[in-house]
Amino acid sequence: MPKEILKKIDFFKYLSDEEIQLISNACKIITLYKDNVLFYEGDVAKSFYILLQGNLKLYKTxxxxxxxxxxxxxxxxxxxxxxxxxxxxxxxxxxxxxxxSKIAVLKKEMFISLLQNNAHLSFHLMGSLIKKMKTLEQTIHRNLVFDATQKVCSLLKESPYILVEKKHSDIANILNMAPATLSRSLRKLKDQGYLNKDNMISDDSFYEMLK
Incomplete structure (x- = not known):
């Protein structure tokens, strides 16, 4: 596994070259193709994963x-x-x-050993968990409280360029709504002057819709 990729990930940036090499040697690289499942909800977690290339989504049923x-x-x-x-x-x-998608798989025992012997890594684990808990909280709030247009506004607040970077069908999946519902919400935001022709936020009062 290319060590350069590991060094670009915040979680590993404080590790020494020797520790990076140790992780690289211990990882097994697997390849997934579109719609291949890496693990299922409810499976016992036995490994730690590093996405090296491609795209993944996590979903609950x-x-x-x-x-x-x-x-x-x-x-x-x-x-x-x-x-x-x-x-x-x-x-x-x-x-x-x-x-x-290419994924590096690191066995649980090696992962825990690294945490026990590296304070920086343990610190970044806590930061990573806090960030993901916040993301989960936002996702739950968006799905339970917001209407369709507010869901779109919430996502745009978190990721202002997502309408440029992703297909509408992918965004609809992220928001757990039908593509037609997403299109209607985007049209509503454009008609009200909140989005410009490039699907970028053009009016700061846009954020008032989340209150």
């Missing part, structure tokens, strides 16, 4: 069998660290959403 997207990953990052550290089950299913 709703009571009607629908997907409730909890998070998406589209750049090198770590994930499943909470479940692995707690030795619990995965709270969501992870699936590849790109034509090809």
């Amino acid at each position: 709703g009571p009607l069998g629908n997907q409730i997207i909890m998070h998406t990953f589209n750049k090198p990052t770590i994930f499943a660290e909470m479940a692995t550290f707690q030795e619990s089950t995965f709270p969501a299913t992870a699936i590849s959403t790109s034509s090809m």
Whole structure:
């Protein structure tokens, strides 16, 4: 595994070259293709994962069998660290959403050993968990409290360029709504002058819609 990728991930940036090499040597690289599942909700967490290439989404299955997207990953990052550290089950299913995703798999024992011997790594684990808990809180609030247009506004507040970077069908999946519903909400925001022709926020009063 290229050590340069690990060094670009905040979680690993304080590790020495020797520790980076140790992780690189201990990891197994796997390849997933579109719609391949990495793990299912309820599986026992036995490994820590590093997304090296491609895109993944984490989703829970709703009571009607629908997907409730909890998070998406589209750049090198770590994930499943909470479940692995707690030795619990995965709270969501992870699936590849790109034509090809490459993932490094680090066994739980090696991961925990690194935490026990590196204070910087333990500190960044706490930061990573806090950030993801905040994201989860925002996702739950968005799905339970907001109407369709407010959901779009909330996502744009978190990711102002998402309408430029992602397909509308992908955004609709993230928001757990039908593409037609997303289109109606975007048209409403444009008609009210909140979005410009490039789908960028053009009026700061836009954020008042979240109150």
